[in-house]
Every structure is written in structure tokens, then in C-alpha cells.
Amino acid sequence: MPSITPTDEAAGAALTPALADFWAMDEATRIHTLLERVKAAHAYHYERNTAYRSTVAARGIGPETRANEMPRLLRTTSLAFKSYIDVLGTPFPETRPAAFVDWLADQVSVDLRPSKQRFRDGYLSMEGLLRAVEREYSKLHLELLTSSGTSGRATIIPRDRRTEALTAESLRLCFERYLGVGADHTAIFMLPKRSRIAAARMAGSCVRGMGLQPKKTFFAVPIAAGPDQVRVRAGVTFRPGLRGALEKNVWHSVIASLHDRLIDARAVESAVTRLIPASAHEEKVLLFGTLDRLHAVATFLLDNGRTMSLAPGSVLVTAGGAGEAPAKPAAAMLDDLRRAFTLPSGEPAPIRDVYGMAEAGWAAMQCARGNYHLPPWVHAVTVDDQERFSQADRSTGLLAFFDPFGGGDLYPAFFRTSDRATLVRGTACACGEPGHYLEDASIRRIDLRGEAGCLGRV
Amino acid sequence: MPRPGLDDEGQKPPAAPRKPRARKPAAGAVAPPAETVWPAYWLPAPLRRRLIGEGTLWHETRANGAAGTVVARRPVFTHAEWAEIVSELRAAREKAPRGAEYWARFQTALAAAARRLTDRSDPAYGALVAALSSFTGYSPGMVEAALQSPELWDVEQMTAALRYQPDKVCSVRWRQIPGLPGRIRFFPRHAVDKLAGYVPVSWEMPLFRAESRPETVAGFDDGTVPGGGLMMAFLALAATLRGEAPLPRPVPPPVVLLRGSEQEPLLTPAVLSAIEEIDPGLVAMVAVGGWDDGDAGLQRQILEETDLVLASAGAEDLASLEAQAAALRHSPRIHAHGHKxxxxxxxxxxxxxxxxxxxxxxxxxxxxxxxxxxxxxxxxxxxxxxxxxxxxxxxxxxxxxxxxxxxxxxxxxxxxxxxxxxxxxxxxxxxxxxxxxxxxxxxxxxxxxxxxxxxxxxxxxxxxxxxxxxxxxxxxxxxxxxxxxxxxxxxxxxxxxxxxxxxxxxxxxxxxxxxxxxxxxQSVSVAFGRPGRKVDRAFLDFATACGARGVTAIHPVGRAAFPRLAHSWDGLLPLDVVGRRPPGRFCTFDFDSPFDAMxxxxxxxxxxxxxxxxxxxxxxxxxx
Structure with missing residues (x-):
């Protein structure tokens, strides 16, 4: 059985087996390989990752783990990436940089501590702090991604070169296999190009992984929102004092208004400007964004009495749900998209949804039958209310996954989401694709705020 | 003991375990567990005889528990049938005993019903505990502890609670309620009402401006705690106590229409059935049922018939109910009990x-x-x-x-x-x-x-x-x-x-x-004082500060789970069922010595x- 520890990989060894090899494995081998990798990743991070170790040790888990202890390895993403709020006692880490770096050092399995004294006593913004941290640890190629959460309290996800490469590879394989998207597509992302928002960074990884040509890749949203703007726009969490009053009473409405009236309109205009030549030249198109953003493009076309004919092989990909306050129900928006985008045959252009988590760097792609196919290098399970894994071939519960690759050398990507879903394994999907999948329309977020898949379809 | 909710006129639950509704099992499928059917409704016997039959359309709610599937079912009535129900209940109300006589008989019947329902030697008791556990999610031990708790069945203090006539001084000072332990204080919303408590002559005037004894009370229970619906029924029926001497003649208990909780639909019908077997005239003016939220017409019809609504639900449901009531020409009063x-x-x-x-x-x-x-x-x-x-x-x-x-x-x-x-x-x-x-x-x-x-x-x-x-x-x-x-x-x-x-x-x-x-x-439980020491200035200062912040009840530690009906429930007294007063809320504590009560x-x-x-x-x- 091929086996390699994260330590070996950190030393520069190639990933073995390669992610793509998992498709070729029979089920027993795949599960065995994955579980071995999970054990190795657990042992590796248990030794190095203070936060992970203290959490699972409190549950009675040691450096070696057995299969029946696997439910106790799962953490919520908020525990891993949002706990700075509890530890620092504030959702504004820029006010306590040293304590924040301490927290970050606890969350990752690499040594960050020696340089922390080089930070200032405080930063004006979270963006300022995150940049300073990235600068300080540039040798590690550390990146800090943030969520686009609605609570205004950012999830902060560390990433390094290796995790970025794994994400790029993971997304490339899934886009190619499940959606048929490759380097010959013209890709239009309804996202900003430069942003530390996790979804945008994942799109960037996707571009690099798929080898999309820069001339044929467009990011339609003209202005990148930083974590501070995202927080203020969410309108839930504001800084204390006068600054908070300004954020609440002035900036919140200004930013919201800017987005509604200017940025969103410019994004639609920019997307349409790219779509028209792509359609004329019969280029295959990947149009990627949240459902409401894609719907805005469709609405623009329909309102102007136009439809767009896209070359065969084109696909509209939605991610991240329907938005906070969608103008229409999701079904109506999808109908508008089908009317606005067609193939030369007159059929509606295919629309696929993506379910995934930036924390792990994988995504489940929706097939033509509506099911979400899980990449085979991820061990997904459903967890019942008593925190047991379901053994049934078709089970509904909270989705949890062990991705022994996704966290790379930084953290174990063993997470329980707050998305309730129906997981099918052992029965091939009607689309013909083998492997495990989540049933169409079965994904529902439950009551745990802040830990659902940030690309989850709600 | 008779099975809770069982009668001989078509209402047969809880039936013996029955087969599930005809549905062809898949090949190789394991037979589903047996179902036990319980009534999630209650009607007086004459109405049951008339309205329940083979043609009755049923709404069923299922819950799975250790003892199999429990099905709670209630009839789905038309608007005309609901009108008939209300009309019958009103007629029955006029024939009911009233005032102290009603309450004495009610207490006797309730005590006997409680003894029957909580007889641990009776297999039906185990079935009730199991069914309540399945529906509510509480463990059988918890349900049993609740059913065996005397506080659940204690309505003795209601007489004193409804004879009390608070004056305006209670806006500025803790006052004793004659016949009840503890004290009461009113926290008015408007400063002028507080001021009245300081002004001579004015402070002796009654706090409640007008009697408003309801003829029809609707209860909306959306909670999980067993007995929530019962509490509403007891509060409403106790309205008959208002009017005992020295006040004018008491009126009969009001008609009570309860929409039971989907999460705990079983206990109230079981208790009402047990009371009916002992003294049917006491509950001849009560109906427990349900109707869909979506049936706005029916809900409007019921609200139009109602003088007072007692509602325990989430903020959204309460807001919706208040909006519906406000849209009526004759708006009923609403006592809203939200999440706390x-x-x-x-x-x-x-x-x-x-x-x-x-x-x-x-x-x-x-x-x-x-x-x-x-x-x-x-x-x-x-x-x-x-x-x-x-x-x-x-x-x-x-x-x-x-x-x-x-x-x-x-x-x-x-x-x-x-x-x-x-x-x-x-x-x-x-x-x-x-x-x-x-x-x-x-x-x-x-x-x-x-x-x-x-x-x-x-x-x-x-x-x-x-x-x-x-x-x-x-x-x-x-x-x-x-x-x-x-x-x-x-x-x-x-x-x-x-x-x-x-x-x-x-x-x-x-x-x-x-x-x-x-x-x-909501409430604050206290462990306070020393043996034999009555409430002192320090405690009253603490209670005043709590009441001013919004606390509505103070109990000795260990009593939070079963608040006394005669005292404040979310800032409302039983007197609020029968009278109108300035806006604000009451805060009460229900002991004279906090330590001894503990x-x-x-x-x-x-x-x-x-x-x-x-x-x-x-x-x-x-x-x-």
C-alpha cells in the first residue's frame, strides 16, 4: 500500500498517491489508503498543532488513533478558524497583533513564534494586520484567507504554497472531470481578481490549476472587498467607540450603496462585455459566481431583449448559495438563466452548482442529474445527533469529511460542517459517474452559524 | 384507571399498537415499529359524539421514540364546525358552576385526575410517559419527574391571586398579596404611572382600571414543556374567581379554545379527559385542537370570537398573531409569552x-x-x-x-x-x-x-x-x-x-x-439569607434592581421549573386575565423567607x- 507521511511531503517528496490516482482505485483500496492517510495526518498534526492537540486530547485522543475514534477527530471550522475571537476576547485582532500571532501559531503545524515581537502594538485594520503577518512569514509563503461570512466576524484560514498547490490540483481535477472545463475555456468569474476572500482565492487557484490562459480569464468584480469592508457591509459587527458609530451610521450604508448601485452593475457590464465576443467566436465559456450574481447578468440580457448563445461545452457554475436577500426564489432565477443562456441547439446552457469548503480546498461538483460528486480523495461521512458515523449506503446527517491532503502541513482538514445532507455511497449516480455523492436538494444548513460550508448552497 | 383521552364515542386513543397505514413494504424491508395513536385534541363529550365519526378528516403528527412511533392526531374541522363548537361551548358555559364553587370542584377533580394519571402502578401511566417523551424529546425520567411534581397540579393559590386588588403604591413599593407568600411590585412603562404611587390619595387607588372578564379565551401554545397548554387553560378558567365577594357576582368560566403545541400535544387532552370523567361540567366549555397557520380565515374567525389571547411562541409567530389581531375590528387583548x-x-x-x-x-x-x-x-x-x-x-x-x-x-x-x-x-x-x-x-x-x-x-x-x-x-x-x-x-x-x-x-x-x-x-432563582430570616432590605434592593432590569419572577433556587401560577408569568398576573391596567410588568417573588423556602x-x-x-x-x- 502506498503510504507517505506529511513529513516526507514537507521535505519535498511528491504526493503519493497522486490525487488523480484515487479514481483508479477500487473502493476497498481507496478507503484503506484514505484512512491510513488520515491516521498519518492525525499523528503529524497532533505532534505539531497545539490547538488541534488540545482539542482532541480533551476528548481522550492520543497521537495514535483507531477507526472507532474518528468521530472525535472532527472539529468545526469555527473552532479552528474563528476561535481567535474567544481567545483574544475581540473580533478585532488588529488591536492585539501579538496575541493574534500566538493564536495563529497554535492553529498551524509550523513554527511561527520567533518573529512575533516584530509586529506593531496595533493596526488600523484587519487587512493591515493580515498583510503584516503575511510579510513577516513570507518565507513560509503564508497567506491568510478570510470568509465572506454574514456575521461580520471573519473566519481566518491560513494557507501556504503547498496547500495552495493542493487546492489548485484538487479543483483542476474536479472541474475537468465533472464539468468538462479545461484550459481551452474562456473563464469569467463574477469575483474580484485580488482579494483575500476565500472564494476568490479558490477561483485564482482554479485558474492556475487548470492552466487557463490569462488572456481568456476575466474577473468581473472591479473592486476587491477586504475583510474590513465585508464586515462593515454585513452590518452586524462594528468597532467600538466613535469609529464604530461611523462604521454603523455612515460606512455601512455607503458601502452597501456602492455595491448595489455601482460595483454590481459594473460587474454585470464587464461580464457581458466578455461574453459577447466569446459567444461570437464560439469559444467555450465558464461563467462562475453566486446564483444572484449570475442572475444579474441574465436579467441584464433579458431586460435588453437579448439572449446569449454559448458554444457547446460552455457551463454556468454557481457557488455560495443564492445570496443574502435574493430578489427571486432560486428556481425562478435558474429559469431566467436558462432563458438567457442557450446552446446553438436552442437548449439551455448547462447550469451546475458547486458545494465546497475553502478550509479544505475541495469542491463537490453537481452533475447533470443534480447530484454533487465528492472527490475520491476526501473521506466524507454523515454524523447523527449522537455523533456517530452512519454506515448506511444512503444516509442523512451532518456532513463531515476527512481530507488528509487539504490542510497540507498547516492543519488537519478533518471537519464537521453544519450542512445536513444525504450522502450516497455504493450506488452509482444516474449520470454514470462512479463514487460517492450528495443527493440533489438535500443540502440544508442547520442552526450552527458560522460553520457551514462557505460555498454551501443554503 | 381509564386511559388518558379515551372515551366511548369515537375517540379511541391511545389505541393498542396498530399497524401502520396500508403501504406495501419494499421487498426485504424490515417491518416498521408499531404505532400508538394518541389524541392531540379534546372536545366535551356531546361535541365529540356529534363531530367525530368515520368521515372525520385527521391531521397526524408522528414522533419516533424507544417505544415505537407515537402518532398524535387531531380532527380537521371546517369553519362551520368551528362555529358550531364555539356556540356549543358558550351554551355549556352558561350552565357551569361559577366562582368559588367552580374552583373548589375544579381543584377536587384536578387532584383526583392527577392521582389517576400519575399512578405508577398503572400501565397507562408508563404509556403516557413514553408518549410524552417521544414527542417532546425529554427523557422519560424528566417527564416522570414533571408529572410527579405536585406543583404541576397545584392551583390552590389562584383564589387569593384573583381576590387581590393591587393599589398604585405597588408601583413604588413591594406589596404583600393577602393569602399568598411573597410580594409583588409593578414596574410601569410610563413615569406618570410611577408617580401615582407617590401621590397621597392616588396611591390608594386600584392599579387595575377596569374589569374585563373575558367570555372567550384563545390559547396558542407552541412550547415543548409539558403542561404549557394546561397552564393557559387553568389561568383562563380561574377568571370565574374574579367577582367573589366583595365584588359583584362572579361570571361563569370563559370558553377556552386552545391550539395545542405540535411539540407537546398530548398532556392537555389527557388531563381534560380525566377531569371530564370525574366532573364533566367543569370542562364543558373547553376545546383543544389545532388549525393550520396557513388557514388565515379560520384563525381570523377564532380571533374574532375571542376577548383574550394567551400565546406562548417565538417572536415571529407572536408578531404575526399580533398583526392579525390588530387588523380585526374587535381586537382581542394579547398576552404574549416569548423566548426568555x-x-x-x-x-x-x-x-x-x-x-x-x-x-x-x-x-x-x-x-x-x-x-x-x-x-x-x-x-x-x-x-x-x-x-x-x-x-x-x-x-x-x-x-x-x-x-x-x-x-x-x-x-x-x-x-x-x-x-x-x-x-x-x-x-x-x-x-x-x-x-x-x-x-x-x-x-x-x-x-x-x-x-x-x-x-x-x-x-x-x-x-x-x-x-x-x-x-x-x-x-x-x-x-x-x-x-x-x-x-x-x-x-x-x-x-x-x-x-x-x-x-x-x-x-x-x-x-x-x-x-x-x-x-x-424571565426569572432569577436565588439562594439567599439565613435560616428563619424573612426578606430584608438587602434582598428587596436586589429584587427591585432585578425587576427594574426586566426580571419578572424571583424564585428560591430549585423552583424555576414550575413557576407558581398565582404569581407573575412573564410580568403578567392572573389578574391581567380579568382586568386592564397601565402598561408595564409585574415582578413577584413567591416566598417570605428565601432560605426557608429553599x-x-x-x-x-x-x-x-x-x-x-x-x-x-x-x-x-x-x-x-
């Missing part, structure tokens, strides 16, 4: 009490230490209803002498032991384990950081069916802001308890309670807990 939170406050004077040093000669029951008594009662206040309702205590504030004082930590340790003991007889319900494990993980993360030192400790273990956190964080950085405090309180569900030391019990109303919206505060509560709970069989967990119980 409770807390526990423990004074150091009480906690450190040692009978050997006390000099009063007083000895705690069973020789237990006072700290253990308080810990058991505090544990009960948080364990009952698994903190699902507004009645359970979430954060226990413990007064400490100085930063080095270990008494709060010792209390927290004892609390862990008592919660472990309770879980043997009153296990946590079938709630997701993540409700415990997520806070456990979160607080463990904080515990492990250098930043807080030893300030925060998780005292329970991962596999305990509860979480106890001792939060001794101090200093400027540890000051909780409103968001953190609200989320801390909100996270205390399904037996998550935070023990938070305070320098002075007045910190609770002055520093912590203002961080929550007034309308979300000891009484301890004795009662010990007697009750001794009746409950330990749960077989397949292993030895913990020694502690």
Missing part, C-alpha cells in the same frame, strides 16, 4: 453557611452541607427542561469574598457532582450531542490559552451529559461585552451551565442583566427524586 432566559444568583452568606457554626441550632435535612443543597437545587434549575424553555437557569452567578475565594469554584465542583447524579434519574433528552460538545470544545480552547491563565476552567468531562464551565476571568480584558454575554447565555442549552463569580450580588442586576434586552429576561424546595425535590428509578446505562453509576 433565566439565571441563578447565589449569595456567599448562604453558600458558606455551616450549621455547626450558625448558632441557630438549625440542621439541614439529611445532614447535607448547605453548599450541596444549593448545588443540587441549582442543578435542577438548569437540568429541568434541558434549558429548552425560558424557565431553565443558564448562568449561575456566585458571590465571592475576594479574588482568592475558592467558594465559587467549590460550588461549581459540587454542581458537576449533582448534575452527574441527576443524569442517573433525569437524563438529558434526545438533543444533539453537539449542543454540549461544541461549547465544551470552545471553552476548552479558551481554557488552554495563556491569556486567561486559570481564569476559565471546564470542570465537566467530554463524555458527561452536561457541561459546567467556571468562568473566573477577571480584569479589563475579561469584561464581557453585550454580544459576548448574550452569546454565552444563548449557548447554554441542553445542560450547559456557566458558573460566574461576582464580587457582589448587585453586580447581576447592575452589570450583567443590562446587557440583555429587557423583554428576554430548604422546603430541597425537601420536596428529595422526596420526588427518591421516587424516580435510576436509568440503566449498562454500567456502574459514578461513585459521586
Amino acid at each position: 432566559a433565566g439565571f441563578t444568583v447565589i449569595s456567599r452568606e448562604t453558600l458558606q453557611l455551616d450549621w455547626a457554626m450558625d448558632g441557630t441550632g438549625w440542621t439541614p435535612p439529611g445532614g447535607a452541607e448547605v453548599i450541596d443543597i444549593v448545588a443540587l437545587l441549582g442543578a435542577l434549575d438548569s437540568a429541568y427542561w434541558d434549558q429548552n424553555g425560558c424557565l431553565s437557569s443558564r448562568i449561575h452567578f456566585v458571590e465571592k469574598a475576594d479574588p482568592a475565594d475558592d467558594l465559587p469554584a467549590e460550588y461549581a465542583r459540587r454542581l458537576v457532582k449533582r448534575l452527574r447524579q441527576l443524569s442517573q434519574v433525569m437524563p438529558r433528552g434526545s438533543w444533539p450531542l453537539r449542543h454540549l460538545h461544541d461549547p465544551f470544545d470552545r471553552y476548552k480552547t479558551i481554557e488552554g490559552t495563556d491569556r486567561w491563565g486559570n481564569g476559565l476552567r471546564v470542570l465537566s468531562e467530554y463524555d458527561d451529559p452536561f457541561v459546567v464551565v467556571l468562568d473566573e476571568r477577571t480584569g479589563k480584558e475579561a469584561r464581557l461585552d453585550a454580544n459576548v454575554f448574550a452569546s454565552m447565555a444563548g449557548e447554554c442549552r441542553t445542560r450547559v451551565v456557566i458558573v460566574r463569580p461576582v464580587d457582589d450580588i448587585m453586580d447581576v442586576p447592575w452589570r450583567y442583566l443590562p446587557m440583555l434586552p429587557r423583554q428576554t429576561l 430548604i422546603d424546595s430541597y425537601r420536596d425535590h428529595l422526596a420526588l427524586l427518591a421516587k424516580l428509578p435510576p436509568v440503566d446505562r449498562g454500567g456502574p453509576a459514578r461513585a459521586d
